Amino acid sequence: MGDLRFKRSVELTLKVIGGKWKPVILCHLTDGVHRFGELKREMPDITQKMLTQQLRELEQDGIIDRTVYQQVPPKVEYSLTEYGQTLKEVLVVMAEWGIRHEERTGVEED
Amino acid sequence: MGDLRFKRSVELTLKVIGGKWKPVILCHLTDGVHRFGELKREMPDITQKMLTQQLRELEQDGIIDRTVYQQVPPKVEYSLTEYGQTLKEVLVVMAEWGIRHEERTGVEED
């Protein structure tokens, strides 16, 4: 597992979905289409700037789709691409480990 | 999947194994015990300070063990704890996705 290929792949994955905000954004989008304002409301601590920035990066990586409705007021919807769906499995495994870790550190029974 | 519990768990996992260096360190330690100098050699781009720092954090989270041999010259060995072993699955899933992503972005056949 310590071979170069393996390392590079793990790093790559984390470059795409890692960081403070992307995993949370992805969690929400796994539930379906969300508007910009919805996401902002669901993530009160993120700034508008960061949300925009992270969404753009996910879009460029082919993870999410951005649909702009040319109307007033503007409406923009975000959703997982077919490809982005493949990340669900990764998110689930991370969530499962996180839950175990939470329980463990809570009990601290080492 | 967008529920609070799920989100929190994913974030927690990423707090423990995320970042620039921890996943790489963990990849190496999945192969077995490593000395400090070994890890440093295997990760030429990391500074001594960062390596030390990241190892400390992993140790505090119960992911790795640190064994100091009181001798001259000093010898310090790092290894995954039993608990740390549970991360292998997470690493594998991330690596698998990363490999797919690598191939995809290489081919770009959308």
Added chain:
DNA sequence: CGGGATCCATTGTGATACTG
């Protein structure tokens, strides 16, 4: 050999104001 401590450059992030 395996660090600790310090200082500094780079980057990331937030607050705010403005726009189509």
Added chain:
DNA sequence: CAGTATCACAATGGATCCCG
């Protein structure tokens, strides 16, 4: 509503020197 632009600040990471 969904951004963009700018500035300020905080977090991160690196270089260097020192120590047991």
